[in-house]
Amino acid sequence: LAIAYFEQLKESHDAWEVCAEALAKSVYSDDHVKFFCFQVLEHQIKYSLNAAQQQLIRETLMKWLQCQLMNTQAEKPFIRNKAAQVFALTFVMEYLTHWPKFFFDILSLVGLNPHGVDIYLRTLMAIDAEVVDRDIVHTAEEVRRNTLIKDNMREHVIPSLVESWYQILGAYQQSHPEITCQCLEVVGAYVSWIDLNLIANDRFVNLLLSQMCVEDLREEACDCLFEIVNKGMDPTDKTKLIESLCQVLQSAGFFNVEQEEDVDFLAKFSRLVNGMGQSLVLSWTKLAKSGDVKVAAETLRALEAKVPLLIKLLVHEDDDISANIVGFCYDYLHVLKQLPLLTDQQKANVEAIMLAVMKKLTYDDEYNFDNEGEDEAMFVEYRKQLKMLLDRLAQVSPELLLEAVRRVFSSTMQTWQTASFMEVEVAIRLLYMLGEALPASHGAHFSGDTAKTSTLQDMMRTLVSCGVSSYQHTSVVLEFFETVVRYDKFFLVEPQHIPNVLMAFLDHRGLRHSSPKVRSRVAYLFSRFVKTLHKHMNAFIEDILTRIQDLLELVPPENGVPALLTSDDQLFVFETAGVLVVNGEGPAERKQALMRSLLMPLTDAFRLLLAKLATEREEERQAVLADCLSHAVGFASRTSKAFSNKQTVKHCGCTEVYRDCLQTFLPALSCPVQRGALRSAVRSFLHRMIICLEEEVLPFIPAASEHMLKDCEPKDLQEFIPLISQITANQVLVSFSLGCSLDALSVLYLQSQVSPFLQQVFMPLVLAIFEVLGRPAEDNDQAAALEKQMLRRSYFTFIQTIASSGMNEVMASQGVENIERVLFTIIQGAVDFPDPIAQKTCFIILSKLVELWGAKDGMVGFPDFIYKHIVPACFLAPLKPTFDLTDAQTVLTLSECALTLKMIHHKRGHEFIQYLQTEYLPSLQVSPEITQELCQVLQQPDVKVLKNYIKVRIQWRKP
Structure with a gap:
């Protein structure tokens, strides 16, 4: 009721005058009432006011401000902020017309009264938000108005404002540090659009630098200096400004960052140094482009002089401090990349940055690998920034980077048994990162010529033979497998290492690791490893399949024993098994036998579970069984991903195996419960079989269609139509999957196979669509309307596929009445x-x-x-x-x-x-x-x- 009353009061024509009087005379002591009164004024100011009303608003605000000067205790911050918003809004509306002396009136009233100065500074920040803030979207009219305001302020009031800031900074440095910090924030906000000479002068800068030494002020002073440094200006003048700042900061001891214990301040200081460094890089770039060689060289020297400080901050143990300097570091390396030759000092700088990056890539003891939270996520992001630096280092000096990584990697691998996990992980990680960082011309590929064996190849040989895959920490094991797969081409050159790495994948180090996270990732990485190197695994196929047999089992819900792999992970293992079977070098009979032994346990389990589902009455239990059945179909489908244009299902003798799977899975379509999940799984399998079995799948489709078209919803039909469209366009799909273009006879053959089937299924499908589209729905049911729209689109796409496939007899054979209806x-x-x-x-x-x-x-x-x-x-x-x-x-x-x-x-x-x-x-x-x-x-x-x-x-x- 109170809220409704206040909202009503806002809309009232004269209620705001009551609120204005209450504020001017300090009628209310309740904070929330005061806040509401300001809200009412704010609401009123946004709408048209006549001259008398405007005058009343101005008088109200000044009287309220005068009251603040006499109060012994300041208002609550939320009231002061709201008051500042109202002052700022009034300023924006009236400064150019009725209140040109806005600032002078306020300044003359508040003087150096701390309560008044506080409101004045808050108002300046509120004005910045209204007039300058680029994150706020303004209309064209507001942009024009804001430009006029800034121009007028520059001409008439900014010098006076700057003087007031200087007085405030000096007066309250000791007594009111919070006000001084507010003032520093104001200076930082306004410096972007006012004359920099008013701030960047000896008097003002010396004051700011003195506040860098005051513990309560130095973070805000740092931010203020950062904004000054970021101000756009002539490159020569910018260099001079930064150099003068750096001289004072250095002489004051700020460059001795190792002696500073306040990490919050160092994070701000690092940001300031980053701003100075990036500004110098920008100045050098402009000067180099303009051809001013002498001044550009001076700027480069100034830039180089900051590198020791850059490295100190980059290598600092606090990641926030290090992260804040990455931008400068990246830009500096970009400068070096453009230079024709590096001096010895520049090479030393590159090496120092390299070592700093390698050190900072290392995990710390507190990283929680089992339960990664916000801190861990931040470190991962920080590592990505370091990866960018490593890539840039590779561009500047690939030889230096390769040698540095080799040195770290080799020394760590020699003592991996006694080294900490952080050292071992980062050593392998660096090897992994080289794959993207180094251009191919510097050894990111492997040569079969032993006389020219690359450094990278040496490191890979060490990785897979030194036994580090047995290290007892998940981060090291994961990094090992990631790197092995990143450089899988190495094993094409040195295949003698494949058996050892295979064992690592298959035993307690990989797929049977104690960590579910490791097992899950290894399941995926193993599939990639086998896809690349299957030609070298023919001798191990049976052994591998035997070792992973238990991982290929469909885990029934009543088992109670947690599975080593999730169903999603098992998909990768089934695909891997399929790749091994299909790409083996043996005869088709061997492949058929292996594929049957792979899929038969799935089909046997499927039959048993489907029988259970048909008799199960408990809904929750039904859902669990249906989920398990869907997994079985999905696993079988995934094995078919192994077939390619060279190794087709027919060529491998596996047609009969997949036909048997189809016969096993199709009865699930008539199951009276959990139809949605089962239909979806079987439909996906049919999509795969249309590609793999071609015309062999056609006899199964009419019965499948009959079941899928019963009691269906728009979504069911929408998902079923692409299946029929896929069959309709089968000659195109087969052509694509075989990697060749079908000749006319082949097309005619396929049409002769597909056309009778389509003639049979066409009208049942169309009638099912008509029935669903004809169902009544509520006018405001947007979801139902959208479903029907999508189904209608799918229906028309289906007809288009029929018409465009060269099988127009499918429609022509449906009888005059049906053709007309369509x-x-x-x-x-x-x-x-x-x-x-x-x-x-x-x-x-x-x-x-x-x-x-x-x-x-x-x-x-x-x-x-x-x-x-x-x-x-x-x-x-x-x-x-x-x-x-x-x-x-x-x-x-x-x-x-x-x-x-x-x-x-x-x-x-x-x-x-x-x-x-x-x-x-x-x-x-x-x-x-x-x-x-x-x-x-x-x-x-x-x-x-x-x-x-x-x-x-x-x-x-x-x-």
Whole structure:
């Protein structure tokens, strides 16, 4: 009730005057009432006020401010902030018109009263938010107004404001550090757009530097100096400013960062040094481009002089301090990359940065690998920044980087048994990072020529033979496997190491590691390793399959024993097993036997679980069983990913194995419970089998379709249609999967296989779609409306696939009544539904049907359909109010509409032109001149002319 009352009060015409009086006379002591009064004033100021009301607002604010000067205790911060917002809003509205002396009035009133100065500084920050803050989106009018305000302030008041800041900084340094910090924040905010000479002078800068030595002020002073350094200015002047600052900071001892214990201050100081360094880099870049060689060289020397400080901050044990200097470091390396030759000192700088990066990449003792939280996430992000530096180091001096990593890696691997996990992990990590950092010309590939064995190859040989894969820390083990897979091409050169690495993948170091995180990642990495090196594993196939057999088991829900791998991880293991079987060098009989032994346990378990599901009554238990059944289908499907254009299912003798899987899985479609999950799994398997088994899958589809079309929802149909479309376009898919183009006989063969099936399934599918689309739905049910729209689109795409696949007899064989029903839905989709994506598809279908059946010897009765329905659709669709030519999809629809008209003319010739001139266009009351014009355009060979004409003259109905 109170909130409703206050909102009502806001809208009242005169309530704000009551609030103004209450503030001016300090009527209320309750903080929330005061806050509300300011809210009411704020609301009122945003709307038009007459001159008297404006005057009242100004007087109210000044009286309230005067009261603050007399109070012994300041208002609560939230009230002061709200008051500052109201002051700022009033300033923005009236400074250029009725209150040009805004600042002078406030300054003369508050003097050096701490309560008054506090409000003054808060108001300045609120003004910055209203007028300057680039993160706030302003209208064009507000931008113009803000520009005028800043121009006027620069001309009339900024010098006085700067003087007031100087006085405040000096007066309150000891007594009110919080006010001094506020003032430093104001200076930092305003320095970006005022004359820098007012701030960057000896008097002001010396004051700021003196405050760098005051513990309560130095963080804010650092931020203020950072903003000054970031101010855009002439590169020579910027260099001089930074050099003078650095001299004072260095002489004051700030460069001795190892002696500073306050990490919060050092983080601010590191940010300041980063700003100075990046500014010097920018100045050098500008000077170098301008050809000012001498000054550019001086700037480069100034830049180089900061590198020792950069390295101290980069290597600091606190990651925040280190992270704040990365930008300067990255830019400095970019400068070195552009230099033709590096001096000895610059090479030493590169090496020092390199060592700092290597040290900072190391985990600390507190990193929680088992339960990674915010701190761990921040370190991961910090590592990414260090990775950028490593990449840049590689660009500057790949030889130095390679040698530095080799030195660290070799010394660590020699003593890995006694080294800490952090040292071992980072040594392997550095080897891993070289893969992306080093260009190929510097050894990021492996040569078979032993006389030219790369440093990288030496390190890989050490990695896989020194036994470090047995290290008892997850981070080291994971890094080992990541690196082995990153450099899997190494094993093509030295395949003798494959057996040892395979064992690491398969035993307690990898897939049977005590950590679920390691097992999960290794499952994926193992699949990648095998895909690359399967040609070298023929002798180990049976052994590998035996060792991973228990990992390939479908874990039933009643087992109670936690599985080593999740079902998602098992997918990778099944795919790996499939790759091993398919790519083995043995005969097809061996491959068939291995694949059967891989898939039979799945199908056997599937039958048992499906029988249980059919009799299970408890819903939660049903869901668990259905989930397990879905996994079984998914695992079988994943093994088929191993087949390629060279190793097809037929070639490997595995057709019968997958046919048996299909026969086992299809009964799940008729299961009365958990239909959604089971249908989805079997449907996905059918998609794979259409590619793998080609025409062999067709006998299974009619029965599968019958089950999937029973009691289905829009989503079920929407997901089923692509399956049928895939079969329809099978010759294209088979052509793609075989890596060749099918000859005409092959296409005819596939059509002869697919067409009878499609003729059988076409109308049941279409009728199921009609039934679902015809179901009533509530007007405001947006989700149901969207589902129907998506189903309608899928339906039209399906018809388009049929029409475009060369199997038009599928539709032609459905009987006149059914054909008409389908054709009318296409006309309806082209004209009546405001869905340009569906409309475009419908016009593509109509154009194709005209091409197929529209000739004089085409389908009986179709010419009449063209003139009675297709031609009107081409004219009526663009005339709909919802046909929006500012929409890109609608423009495409219009283009397809024009192509349809062009196709009708191509098939019917002069007869079509005569029909337009004598019957159809006159019926729309189109003038003879426009009719003649349109018919001439329609007969021109370039279809673009027709498209443009229709776009321009879309309102033919008008005479």
